[in-house]
Amino acid sequence: MVFLVTTQVMELWFTVLVHEWETAARALREDELPRALDALRRSRRELDALNASWLPLAGLTPAQFNSYRGALGEGSGFQSAMYRRLEFLLGEKSAAMLVPHRGTPRAHAELEKALHEPGLYDEALRFLARRGHPVPPSVLDRDLSRRYEPSEQVEAVWAEIYRGDQRGEEVRLGEALTDVGELVWRWRNDHLTATRRAMGSKQGTGGSAGVAWLEKRAAKSVFPELWTARGNV
Numbered sequence: 001m002v003f004l005v006t007t008q009v010m011e012l013w014f015t016v017l018v019h020e021w022e023t024a025a026r027a028l029r030e031d032e033l034p035r036a037l038d039a040l041r042r043s044r045r046e047l048d049a050l051n052a053s054w055l056p057l058a059g060l061t062p063a064q065f066n067s068y069r070g071a072l073g074e075g076s077g078f079q080s081a082m083y084r085r086l087e088f089l090l091g092e093k094s095a096a097m098l099v100p101h102r103g104t105p106r107a108h109a110e111l112e113k114a115l116h117e118p119g120l121y122d123e124a125l126r127f128l129a130r131r132g133h134p135v136p137p138s139v140l141d142r143d144l145s146r147r148y149e150p151s152e153q154v155e156a157v158w159a160e161i162y163r164g165d166q167r168g169e170e171v172r173l174g175e176a177l178t179d180v181g182e183l184v185w186r187w188r189n190d191h192l193t194a195t196r197r198a199m200g201s202k203q204g205t206g207g208s209a210g211v212a213w214l215e216k217r218a219a220k221s222v223f224p225e226l227w228t229a230r231g232n233v
């Protein structure tokens, strides 16, 4: 029961977060920074609430998990369309991750559309480019259906912003995105830890290597240059 309720609660928070980040992305596209910052700040609190919902599951033992694992069949987090939308908005695009949604045409079509749309970070970088920052064309015109790859020039843009006015709008944008990145990283790591406690090195119900696969996901930085730029400020 706790597992079922927690997954439903988290699905609902994913829906809220997708809504907030789509609002923020649209606001940035329209050069409405205050509206974008409001949505990002709201999402910070919502991410805290999402992450707090790990607590009831965090101490699941292998025997407890085994007692209902069979009932999940091949069911897995890979089937969460909202989580996939959320990862796409953060720049973690992947056409391969659409495969588990082939059986649900509506969700598949929505994800297919989202795969080709700019994410939150794409909109933030386009916004900075319109304000005169030297974001390179290779980033601005990138293939949106691929995972966002870090760029040295983008790192230099953030370092320059962070060396400037600490109370300026662009530092605020950087910090709001960094908060989001940190809290998403926490979700991934809490998920990894709960999984490690519940099933050790077993394979996932969705067919992945389980903990080993989740470790790779959890090691990734969200909005990578916002982290690496700090070494050059």
Ligand code: HEM
Pocket: 003, 006, 007, 008, 010, 011, 057, 060, 065, 075, 076, 077, 078, 080, 083, 191, 194, 195, 196, 198, 199, 203, 204, 205, 206, 207, 208, 209, 210, 211, 213, 214, 217
């Ligand atoms: C402690 C209980 C849990 C265990 C043991 C567990 C295990 C796993 C494993 C092994 C994977 C990798 C895919 C696979 O092979 O199935 C995975 C992925 C995933 N799980 Fe869980 N999970 C747990 C709880 C949850 C909860 C409560 C949610 C909330 C919705 C969730 C959402 C997801 C999502 C969205 C993915 C895909 C992650 C990605 O694409 O990076 N899991 N989980």
